[in-house]
Amino acid sequence: MALIRLLARPLLASYFIANGVDSLRNANALAAQAAPVTEKLQPVAQRAVPNVTVPKDPTLWVRANGAVQIVAGAALATGHFPRLASGVLAASLVPSTATRYRFWEAQDKAVRSDQQTHFLKNAALAGGLAIAAGDTAGKPGLLWRARHTAKDVRREAAHAVKDAKLEAKAFKAAHT
The missing domain is CATH 1.20.5 (Single alpha-helices involved in coiled-coils or other helix-helix interfaces)
Structure with missing residues (x-):
């Protein structure tokens, strides 16, 4: 494995592992922020898998997203299925970004700026994950x-x- 992959994958994954742990620890607090997003996603998910009951509880959604980030982050960090793990992490960014960093709704200028910075950080992470998802390691x-x-x-x-x-x-x- 190239040295760059040996260093870059764990560095990229570290954010998601830490964010996943935070989501599990603070699921109840984050659920209030997640509720507007999960209310919109739940019916879409239910239509996508009609034979499965998709939960409505935002706390469960936050915990599930956190668990996905931890597992996929660990897989990316250790080099197990790195392309799949990168894709899963990129997908997990969408609801968490839409939940936490809706800068366009912020009234306070400082809050808006902070939210926009975090939103753009997540966009940059998505770009890094897209590169990692396409990296075939020379194969x-x-x-x-x-x-x-x-x-x-x-x-x-x-x-x-x-x-x-x-x-x-x-x-x-x-x-x-």
């Missing part, structure tokens, strides 16, 4: 492998057609 990604496999299959099929024509021509010449 071909699934898309590259799929394209090259398709190219190889087309080439082999063309060779098989050419060989079949030659065989047919040889067969015809031998039997005429």
